[in-house]
Amino acid sequence: MKALILINKLSENPTKDELDVLEQARVVEEALIELGYKTSRDFLELNMQKAKDTIVNLQPDIVFNLVEGVDGKAELIYFPTALLESLNVPYSGCRLDSMYLTSNKVYAKEKMRANGLPTADWFLPSEMDKLAGDKLYIIKPLWEDASVGIDEHRVLKGKDPKMIEFMNEKHNHKFFIEEYISGREFNMSVLGGNGGPEVMNPAEMLFLNFPEGKPRIMGYRSKWVEGSFEYENTSRTFDVNEADKPLIKKIQEICIKCWNVFNLKGYARVDLRVDENNQPYILEINANPCISPDAGFYVACSQAGHKFTDVMKRIIEDAYTN
Numbered sequence: 001m002k003a004l005i006l007i008n009k010l011s012e013n014p015t016k017d018e019l020d021v022l023e024q025a026r027v028v029e030e031a032l033i034e035l036g037y038k039t040s041r042d043f044l045e046l047n048m049q050k051a052k053d054t055i056v057n058l059q060p061d062i063v064f065n066l067v068e069g070v071d072g073k074a075e076l077i078y079f080p081t082a083l084l085e086s087l088n089v090p091y092s093g094c095r096l097d098s099m100y101l102t103s104n105k106v107y108a109k110e111k112m113r114a115n116g117l118p119t120a121d122w123f124l125p126s127e128m129d130k131l132a133g134d135k136l137y138i139i140k141p142l143w144e145d146a147s148v149g150i151d152e153h154r155v156l157k158g159k160d161p162k163m164i165e166f167m168n169e170k171h172n173h174k175f176f177i178e179e180y181i182s183g184r185e186f187n188m189s190v191l192g193g194n195g196g197p198e199v200m201n202p203a204e205m206l207f208l209n210f211p212e213g214k215p216r217i218m219g220y221r222s223k224w225v226e227g228s229f230e231y232e233n234t235s236r237t238f239d240v241n242e243a244d245k246p247l248i249k250k251i252q253e254i255c256i257k258c259w260n261v262f263n264l265k266g267y268a269r270v271d272l273r274v275d276e277n278n279q280p281y282i283l284e285i286n287a288n289p290c291i292s293p294d295a296g297f298y299v300a301c302s303q304a305g306h307k308f309t310d311v312m313k314r315i316i317e318d319a320y321t322n
Helices: 016-034 048-058 079-086 096-103 105-114 125-130 161-173 220-224 242-261 296-303 308-319
Strands: 002-008 038-044 062-065 136-141 155-157 175-179 184-191 203-207 234-237 267-274 280-287
Touching: 002 016, 002 048, 016 038, 016 220, 016 308, 038 048, 048 079, 062 079, 079 096, 096 105, 096 280, 105 242, 105 280, 125 161, 125 175, 136 161, 155 161, 161 175, 184 242, 184 296, 184 308, 203 296, 242 267, 242 280, 267 296, 296 308
Parallel strands: 002 038, 002 062
Antiparallel strands: 136 155, 136 175, 184 203, 184 267, 203 234, 267 280
């Protein structure tokens, strides 16, 4: 059996979040070899003909799609799925429709709202007149994942001059505005397979020693800048209090509905905030989330007692389903 691991071509000076895809490729390759596959890698760039030739010549039994963007653009993340579907090649993870819809945060929120999934209110740059003056909002990139472009300076009140200044300068860079939900944050990993989706134990993100007034968010520094205050003072826990069990059950039901509404496959992660009234709000749906050993999805599966090779088997099972 042959497996091709497809990775996005890195920039000349890749940042830490870019380089992480190489660690993902390593653990995927090790698991595939253990499962009996002969593996190879290809770095996808904007030249789709080159990628097509590689796939056609290799004729892999499966392509493991780890591409996180094309030509340095997160909005092109769905390109490899379009190529692979056109070639009728089995591939891991989410399909073309779900990759496109979940990577565009506003399209995703529109679909959530249309299907009764709870998500915070949001506004386009052209709708800034609708913002409440004393309410907090967070400015988010429309396409990026891995907390790229997220930090505490993007959490602002509706009429803060900095909000207007930023959006006037950056609105062409595809940002939108979301109501800031103050409360607890959960990352929920979902694994597919022949038995259907399984929601792993909840990972609650803990914000330790954050001073009063400092937004409690999983920004870029929390995930990638070692030695920063945010990196050193955020962590995850899988401990669940008895009193939280009804809330967790509700969140798990939301995750299953996300899986079905967005036609997710293989593996996904749903990030949520829970306000002071115990109402969950979906922040985003991550199709094909990071699966490096220190990432939330990998750790959540380990917490549930799943070996990574078994996780890979289930992701591969979903590659062969419609």
